[in-house]
Amino acid sequence: MTMIALDLGTSVAADATVSNATWAGHAVHRVSSLESLAADWNRLEAGGGTTVFQSYAYIRTWVALAAAGQGETPVYFVGSRDGVVRFILPMAIARRAGVSVLGWLGQAHANYGMPVAEPGTFAAAGGDVDDLLRLVARLAGAAVVHLDRQPEEWRGLANPFAIGAGSQASANDTFVLELGDDYPALHGSLFSSRTLSTLKRKQRKMAEVGPVAFNQPADVARRRDIFDWFCVEKREQLARTGRGSAFDDPEIQSLYKAMAADAAGFQADELKVGDDRVAVGLTAYHAGVATLINTAHVGGTYARFSPGTLLMHHMVETAHAKGARIYDFGPGELPYKLEWSPKVIGLRSTTIVLSWASLPLAALLRGKTWAKRVVKRNPKLMTLVTRLRSGRAAS
Numbered sequence: 072m073t074m075i076a077l078d079l080g081t082s083v084a085a086d087a088t089v090s091n092a093t094w095a096g097h098a099v100h101r102v103s104s105l106e107s108l109a110a111d112w113n114r115l116e117a118g119g120g121t122t123v124f125q126s127y128a129y130i131r132t133w134v135a136l137a138a139a140g141q142g143e144t145p146v147y148f149v150g151s152r153d154g155v156v157r158f159i160l161p162m163a164i165a166r167r168a169g170v171s172v173l174g175w176l177g178q179a180h181a182n183y184g185m186p187v188a189e190p191g192t193f194a195a196a197g198g199d200v201d202d203l204l205r206l207v208a209r210l211a212g213a214a215v216v217h218l219d220r221q222p223e224e225w226r227g228l229a230n231p232f233a234i235g236a237g238s239q240a241s242a243n244d245t246f247v248l249e250l251g252d253d254y255p256a257l258h259g260s261l262f263s264s265r266t267l268s269t270l271k272r273k274q275r276k277m278a279e280v281g282p283v284a285f286n287q288p289a290d291v292a293r294r295r296d297i298f299d300w301f302c303v304e305k306r307e308q309l310a311r312t313g314r315g316s317a318f319d320d321p322e323i324q325s326l327y328k329a330m331a332a333d334a335a336g337f338q339a340d341e342l343k344v345g346d347d348r349v350a351v352g353l354t355a356y357h358a359g360v361a362t363l364i365n366t367a368h369v370g371g372t373y374a375r376f377s378p379g380t381l382l383m384h385h386m387v388e389t390a391h392a393k394g395a396r397i398y399d400f401g402p403g404e405l406p407y408k409l410e411w412s413p414k415v416i417g418l419r420s421t422t423i424v425l426s427w428a429s430l431p432l433a434a435l436l437r438g439k440t441w442a443k444r445v446v447k448r449n450p451k452l453m454t455l456v457t458r459l460r461s462g463r464a465a466s
Contacts, residue, residue, distance in 0.1 A: 092206055092210065094150065094196075094198050094202060094203045094206055095196040095197055095198025095199075095203075096152055096196065096198075097150040097151060097152045097157060097158075097196065097198075098150070098151045098152070099148060099149070099150050099151075099203070099206060099207065099210075100148070100149055100151075100210075101146060101147070101148055101149075101207070101210045101211065102147045102148070102149055103146070103147070105130065105131060105134060105145065105147065108127075108147060108149070108156075108159060109127060111149075111156040111159065112127045112159055112187060113127055114156075115156070115157075115158070115159060115187050115188055115189055116187060116358070117358075118188075118189035118190060119190060119226060119358050119359070120187075120188055120189055120190040120191075120192070120225065120226070120228070121185060121186075121187050121188075121225075121357075121358070122182070122183045122185060122225065122357065122360070122362065122399075123336075123355045123356070123357035123358075123360070123362050124177060124181035124182055124183050124184075124185075125161060125183075125185050125186070125187050126357050126358075128333070128336065129177075129330075129355075129357075130161055130176060130177070132326060132329050132330060133176065133177045133181075133326060134176070135329075136322060136325040136326050136329060137177070137180070137322035137323060137325065137326045138163065138176070138177070140320070140321070140322035141165075141177075141179050141180070141322060142165045142166065143163035143164070143165055143176065143177070143179070144163055144164045144165070145161070145162075145163050145176055146162050146163060146164055146173075146211050147159060147160065147161055147162065148160040148162065148207045148210065150203075157188065157189075157192055157196075158186050158187065158188035158192050158193070159186065159187040159188070160186050160187075160207060161175065161176040161177075161186075161187060162174065162175060162176055162207065162211070163175070163176040163177070163178075164211055164212075164213060167215075167432060167436075168432050168435075170214050170215060170428075170429045170432045171211070171212060171213045171214050171215070172213060172214070172215045172216070172217050172432070172436075173204075173207070173208050173211050173213035173215070173216045173217070174216070174217050174218055174219065175218055175219070175220075175221075178218070178219050178220060180317060180323060180326075181220065182220060182245065182362065182399075182401050182402055183220050183221070183222055183225075183245070183418075184218055184219060184220050184221050185221065185222070185225065185230065185232065186232065190226065190228050191228060193231045193232075194228075194229070194231065199235075200231045200232055200234075200235060201235040201236060201237065201423060204216050204218075204232075204421070204423055205423060205425065208423065208425055209425065213425065214424070214425050214426045214428065214429035214432075215422065215423070215424050215425065215429045215432055215433050215436070216237070216421065216422065216423040216424075216425075217420070217421070217422050217433075217436050218232065218420065218421040218422075219241065219420045219440075220241060220243075220402065220418050220420075221233040221238075221241075221418060221419045221420070221421065222245060222416050222417070222418055222419075223416055223417040223418070223419060224416055225416075226397075232421065233417075233418075233419040233421070234419070235421060236423075237421045237422045237423045238419045238420065238421045239419065239420055239422075239437065239440060239441065239444075240417060240418075240419055240420075240444055241417075241418040241419055241420045241440060241443075241444060242440065242443035242444045242446075242447040242448070243402040243403050243404070243418055243447065244402065244404065244415050244416060244417050244418060245399070245400075245401060245402045245403075245415075245416050245418055246399075246400040246401070246402075246404070246408045246409075246411075246413040246414070246415060246416075247397060247398070247399050247400065247413055247414050247416055248387075248397070248398045248399075248400065248411050248412075248413040248414070249396070249397060249414070250387075250390070250391050250395060250396050250397060250398055251396065252396070254388060254391040254392075258384075258387075258388070261410075261411055261412055262410075270377070270380065270381060270384065273375075273376045273377050273381065274376070274381055276375075276376060277344055277373070277376040277378070277381075278344075280344050280345065280372075280373075281344045281345025281346075281347065282344070282345055283342070283343070283344055284342070284343045284344075285340065285341075285342055285382070285385045286340070286341045286342075286343065287338055287339070287340050287341075287389060288339065288341075289334055291331055291332050291334075293339075294331040294337070294338075294339040295328050295331050297339040297340075297341050297348075297351050297353075298324075298327055298328060298331060298339060298353065300348055300351060300367075301318070301339075301351045301353065301365070301367045302316070302318045302319065302324065304351075304367035304368070304369065305318050305365065305367045306318070306319055308367060313459070318365070327353070327364075330355070335356065336355060336356050336357065337353075337354070337355055337356070338353070338354045338355075338356065338389075338393075339351065339352075339353055339354075340352045340353075340354070340382060340385065340386050340389065341382075342368075342378050342381060342382040342385070344373065344378075347369075347373075348369075349368060349369050349373045349376075349378040350366070350367070350368035350369070350378040350379050350381070350382040351366065351367055351368070351382070352365075352366040352382055352383065352386045353365055353366070354386060354390065356390075356393065356395060359394065359395055359396050359397060360395060360396075360397040360398075360399055361387075361390035361393070361395035361397070361398050361399065362399040362401065363386075363398070363399060363400050363401050364401075366379055366382070366383065368382070379407065380407060380410075383407060387411070398411075398413075400413055402418060420437075420440045422436055422437050422440075
């Protein structure tokens with residue numbers, strides 16, 4: 072484990088608002104109103120340097136429906152230079168063991184935490200990002216900064232927030248596939264003719280049970296119905312290994328049901344055999360990137376047909392047809408992702424402590440990240456943990 076980054080100076084009052092604080096030539100101030108940032112946010116977002124989880128539409132929905140239930144108090148920091156907003160930090164204060172912790176807004180559920188800025192903004196500024204984090208933590212009255220799920224790079228550019236004295240590797244990497252313009256050529260290069268023949272044979276066998284249909288409904292009610300089915304299947308799937316599902320949380324369900332109303336930004340795919348729904352997949356679209364939210368499929372009679380794999384091939388093809396040139400499989404190493412030979416991007420966690428009293432919590436946060444990483448990246452330990460969970464679920 073690396074050392075915790077320390078800065079034990081005097082903290083600024085929690086109700087600090089606009090100030091004359093500066094970082095690397097940028098005036099930095101705190102903003103309480105999300106709506107007041109809409110124009111600058113959308114302008115910066117259009118530069119392509121953010122993920123869907125930093126989009127204004129997603130953040131607005133998260134704040135309205137989920138942030139409070141997840142224990143988050145949103146706070147936004149703006150960096151301006153020459154009278155122009157250059158970056159926005161969408162962050163939140165959460166209380167842990169009585170300590171104020173500053174993190175990325177929505178990081179309890181979002182795949183990634185990042186700033187909102189045009190690509191290259193922070194590299195051009197030349198300042199120490201850890202100093203910026205200490206500054207905004209004081210403006211927020213936070214005793215600890217804990218940023219999670221930060222990609223080491225995004226769209227080919229390094230992420231300076233993912234490095235520094237207080238950073239360490241997270242438990243998971245993320246998996247991203249460049250689709251290019253010629254999808255048939257890409258697909259043929261990734262999968263052998265034997266593999267593709269096997270998938271076609273399984274689909275033909277499945278068609279003997281009933282008519283096979285791959286659907287992407289435009290109707291909001293049907294998309295929400297698919298999401299409800301997904302929640303039930305995901306709960307049962309995870310329960311068999313002794314784990315709970317984040318999608319059982321009422322706030323998270325409200326979030327995705329609201330997202331389902333955006334036909335351009337959210338897609339619910341389903342694979343049906345006759346009247347039976349056998350697999351579903353949820354995808355978010357943003358700035359030419361299709362981001363896989365999650366999948367679920369049934370077992371039993373249909374398992375031998377690999378419905379999840381068949382649907383995934385259809386989903387990636389559909390994403391390309393809709394204009395996506397990057398398919399983001401998201402964090403977590405799973406066989407179905409590795410089949411596509413995606414680029415592996417490391418995720419990192421950053422912890423900075425600003426008071427002596429918060430040292431124990433900061434050490435605990437770093438220790439939990441370290442322990443999860445050790446277990447998840449050691450197949451034998453992961454197998455042992457899975458068996459223990461499954462045993463508890465069965466008892």
